[in-house]
Amino acid sequence: MRVIGDLTRLNARRYPQKTALVMGDTRVPYAELEARANRLAHGLMALGVAPGDRVAILALNCPEYAVVVSAVAKCGAVLVPLNFRYRRDELAYVINDAGPRVLLAGPEMLPLVEEARGAFAPPVRALVSLAGPAPAGGLTLQQATDGRPVRPPAVDVDADSPAMIMYTSGTTGFPKGVLYSHASFLGVYHGVVIEGDMRHDDVVMVTMPLFHNGGLNVLLQPALMLGATAVMMAKGFDPDATLEAVARDRVTLTMWVPTMLAMLARRGIGSHDTSSLKTLWYGSSPIAAPVLAAAREMFDAGFYQWYGQTETGMNSVLRPEDHARRSQCTGREMFNAELRIVDGDGRDVPVGGVGEIISAQRCQGMIGYWKNEEATRATIRDGWIYTGDLARVEGDGYFTVIDRKRDMIISGAENIYPKEIEDLLVTHPAVSEVAVFGIPDDIYGESVAAAVVRKGGHEVDEQEIIAFCATRLASYKKPRRVEFVADLPKNATGKVTKHVLRAPFWPGRGR
Secondary structure, eight states, X not given: OOSTTHHHHHHHHHOTTSEEEEETTEEEEHHHHHHHHHHHHHHHHHTTOOTTOEEEEEXXXXXXXXXXXXXXXXXXXXXXXXXXXXXXXXHHHHHHHHOOSXXXXXXXXXXXXXXXXXXXXXXXXXXXXXXXXXXXXXXXXXXXXXXXXXSOOOOOXXXXXXXXXXXXXXXXXXXXXXXXXXXXXXXXXXXXXXHTTOOTTOEEEEOSOTTSHIIIIIIIHHHHHHTOEEEEOOSSOOHHHHHHHHHHHTOOEEEOOHHHHHHHHHHOOTTOOOTTOXXXXXXXXXXXXXXXXXXXXXXXXXXXXXXXXXXXXXXXXXXXXXHHHHTTSOEEEOTTXXXXXXXXXXXXXXXXXXXXXXXXXXXXXXXXXXXXXHHHHHHEETTEEEEEEEEEEEETTEEEEEEEGGGOEEETTEEEOHHHHHHHHTTSTTEEEEEEEEEEETTTEEEEEEEEEEOTTOXXXXXXXXXXXXXXXXXXXXXXXXXXXXXXXXXXXXXXXXXXXXXXXXXXXXX
16 A cells, blocks of 8 residues: 555455445445545546645545545545634635645534635635535535446555644644645554554444544544544543444454543443443543543553654654553554654653753655645744654653643742642542643743633532642642633643633733
């Protein structure tokens, strides 16, 4: 396999009648997936799509999503997966940044598209609905594919050419488009398949949204590369529906982000049969120790913690055998990745030291940021991608992510890592979730603030939270301000958007 379009082509030849996709009662075998992808590829080319053109998709998880991914790759075009949680202005911003020739939209997304279309500049040249009636001035998927050949299009796709623009989740402002090649994505797929022990006979559940790397390029695409079966779940994470699908479809492998694991831990398995689940991946955001402990108690499965970024691909893993002796670590680099942890001068830090994680661009890394040379130069230096993540070197290749560099609080010349305080506070019996961030301090520059979500039925006040920290942390690390909130602000992938929490405290002040 050289390019993304090969995934369906080769597996249709190897396993034509094997089920590739499952969603509810729908089952799509590999031969059908390939035929539908080829017809759509020819249909897109008839709409004027040429190699290098962008094609956007705005849809909930559905089998048609996998068809579009393969079809766009076969054209040599560049796929732009769009966040289905965007509002009008956010959608217009990304459409205008990417400049897609064609937009394919799920029927649920058409009202949003109609609302935003007037702000598209230039307008999208063709709008295709994945299901239901044709949109105004557009086509249905069936109209775009009817009568098209089932053979692959005669397009020679370069493995080093762009395959997708994955937009960052935007935890600090407007998202940036991360331009990725076919070769880099195949590097990601090979890495997670081998390090994550995915097998051809696995039934892989995809609960994460497909506009996100975790759903599309860590779960769905690697499963299709192996000829495994992918069980696709709809929008939103419903613990009951998820556990029912695990039992019904005999799911063997999945990836659940820490927020999902926390929801499952609160709910419990109940009477659901989860005995088929043998491989459980997690990642995307830090996990609290109590959540991980509860999950490991609930599921008789091998746990794998992944670390990576949209810009770097997936480049470290903490395997099941590591969890017994290094459960507090993040992991160590995968076999086809290369990581360093460096100080401000670019020198490797020693064991016990803290520095920024940098990842080799080759093998899995991005080409650069789409139409943003300044950000590309700031992030990629001498072939290394600077992640902005701070980690402690643990020895034997292991490391522990401490925090985001931009989230670090500097108070009176002391470096304070919010994650350390968050990890402590979630052990408080009255705390459900917490986010720690820096606020202005006229004397020390910054001081520590905490946004706390109380557990249902529990009461706790600001002084109790501060005292809880004061007896367990150095005095300068304890929060000076505690705010109680109903929910923490999060982006579409469950990551806390700390810039939203910080914003009210910093107007007109540099941080």
